[in-house]
Amino acid sequence: MKTGRDVSAADDVVGNEAMVAQMRKGALEYCVMALISDDERYGFELVQKLRDFDGVVTTEGTIYPLLSRLRKDGRVETSWRESPSGPPRRYYHLTDKGRESLERFAVEWERFRDAVDAVLNERRPVNNGS
Amino acid sequence: MATQEADDITRRYLKRLEKELGDLPAVSRNEVLDEIREHIADSRAAVQSDADMLAVLNRLGDPKSIADDARERFELKSYRAGTIEIAAIILLLFSFSIVGYIVGLVLVWRSPAWRRLDKLIGTLTPVVAVPAVWIAGAHLFLLVALIVAPVYLAVRMRNRSRAVLLFSLVPLGLVVVASVGLTVITGGGISSGNSYMVVNGQHVCWVGTSTANEKEVPCNSVPPPNGGWNDLEKHSFTTGYDYAIAANGQHRCTVDTPKGIFQQTSCSFIPAPPGGWQAVAASQQSTNCVGDEPHCLFVATASPVVPPTTYPTP
Numbered sequence: 001m002k003t004g005r006d007v008s009a010a011d012d013v014v015g016n017e018a019m020v021a022q023m024r025k026g027a028l029e030y031c032v033m034a035l036i037s038d039d040e041r042y043g044f045e046l047v048q049k050l051r052d053f054d055g056v057v058t059t060e061g062t063i064y065p066l067l068s069r070l071r072k073d074g075r076v077e078t079s080w081r082e083s084p085s086g087p088p089r090r091y092y093h094l095t096d097k098g099r100e101s102l103e104r105f106a107v108e109w110e111r112f113r114d115a116v117d118a119v120l121n122e123r124r125p126v127n128n129g130s
Numbered sequence: 131m132a133t134q135e136a137d138d139i140t141r142r143y144l145k146r147l148e149k150e151l152g153d154l155p156a157v158s159r160n161e162v163l164d165e166i167r168e169h170i171a172d173s174r175a176a177v178q179s180d181a182d183m184l185a186v187l188n189r190l191g192d193p194k195s196i197a198d199d200a201r202e203r204f205e206l207k208s209y210r211a212g213t214i215e216i217a218a219i220i221l222l223l224f225s226f227s228i229v230g231y232i233v234g235l236v237l238v239w240r241s242p243a244w245r246r247l248d249k250l251i252g253t254l255t256p257v258v259a260v261p262a263v264w265i266a267g268a269h270l271f272l273l274v275a276l277i278v279a280p281v282y283l284a285v286r287m288r289n290r291s292r293a294v295l296l297f298s299l300v301p302l303g304l305v306v307v308a309s310v311g312l313t314v315i316t317g318g319g320i321s322s323g324n325s326y327m328v329v330n331g332q333h334v335c336w337v338g339t340s341t342a343n344e345k346e347v348p349c350n351s352v353p354p355p356n357g358g359w360n361d362l363e364k365h366s367f368t369t370g371y372d373y374a375i376a377a378n379g380q381h382r383c384t385v386d387t388p389k390g391i392f393q394q395t396s397c398s399f400i401p402a403p404p405g406g407w408q409a410v411a412a413s414q415q416s417t418n419c420v421g422d423e424p425h426c427l428f429v430a431t432a433s434p435v436v437p438p439t440t441y442p443t444p
Binding site: 025059060061062066069071085086089090 | 147151154158161162164165166168169171172173175189190191192193195196199200202203204
């Protein structure tokens with residue numbers, strides 16, 4: 001991917017990566033909320049589930065502060081359950097407040113995604129130049 | 131199966147993570163650490179080799195990036211210790227006044243650069259030392275506590291650069307060097323020929339037939355007066371600037387605490403030498419030692435003060 005790029009192009013890529021990271025971060029909390037909206041899950045289970053969706057999480061460790069923050073906000077609740085092996089586990093599930101916040105995001109996201117797609121499709125086909 | 135080495139790496143990873151998460155609210159920090167420990171434990175079951183274990187940690191991410199992300203999630207500004215913290219420590223070390231000390235403490239308590247426990251330790255160390263002085267007369271303990279507390283705070287400051295630590299502690303180093311240097315120059319030691327000696331760390335002896343010609347001399351060169359020297363120890367610290375004059379009929383000796391450290395005392399605090407105080411000319415008397423002059427002038431013993439036959443040469 002990086003072959004043949006000059007330095008300034010590489011800088012642009014760095015800027016891009018930071019932007020993508022921010023977008024990912026913003027969307028991640030709703031992805032996490034979505035995954036516990038129907039079933040309650042424990043942390044590791046949630047992380048494993050997220051692995052099924054390529055590109056959503058890059059740093060798995062960040063899921064846990066996120067869960068803690070969501071719990072502090074009252075969008076997520078936890079309950080302790082016995083585990084078949086080892087100590088009891090924290091299971092996370094969505095609260096009503098969390099569900100409301102998730103639904104609002106889903107609507108906004110859909111509109112935003114469609115709008116961005118439409119704008120991007122306005123472009124003329126890319127000319128790769130020399 | 132993962133080996134001892136993988137265990138060590140995991141332990142170090144968790145330790146670093148704990149440190150990096152330092153400024154998160156304690157409840158959240160413990161929650162996150164618990165969950166990540168569990169994540170590692172759960173992953174471990176499937177781990178075949180050290181490399182697998184490293185891959186697990188790798189996917190979890192660098193502790194610093196987890197912490198940066200967490201701070202952002204909790205809307206905490208990552209704080210870098212700087213001028214305020216240096217000012218606080220310098221005030222604690224060198225204000226030499228209660229007001230300055232309190233201002234220093236206020237700055238410490240308002241700064242996010244210290245954990246609450248460290249703030250408490252820094253604040254309470256000298257406070258605990260104060261009653262120790264009253265009860266046991268452990269003056270040195272208070273002095274040490276007053277130095278140790280800010281040094282402790284300087285070392286425990288979080289998110290500080292090396293420069294900040296340096297700026298907080300360099301003045302302390304300078305003072306130590308300067309005071310050691312001064313002690314050497316002014317002849318703080320017994321061996322010094324500079325006719326100056328600090329007795330038990332606080333007193334200085336002056337010898338002469340009158341205040342006009344008295345000189346500072348090593349106290350151990352002065353023959354003790356009748357009944358021995360007066361013990362100033364009990365009072366010298368709290369009352370400061372004390373002069374007690376004892377005499378053995380041949381010469382008078384003034385015992386002094388270092389000037390400039392303490393401001394004022396009443397001469398009545400000074401224990402009388404054997405034989406009681408001798409009256410001196412009214413013009414020379416003073417009941418309070420204020421500033422540099424005049425000092426409390428009392429001469430002990432009823433016998434007349436005459437020049438000594440063997441007079442210690444300063």
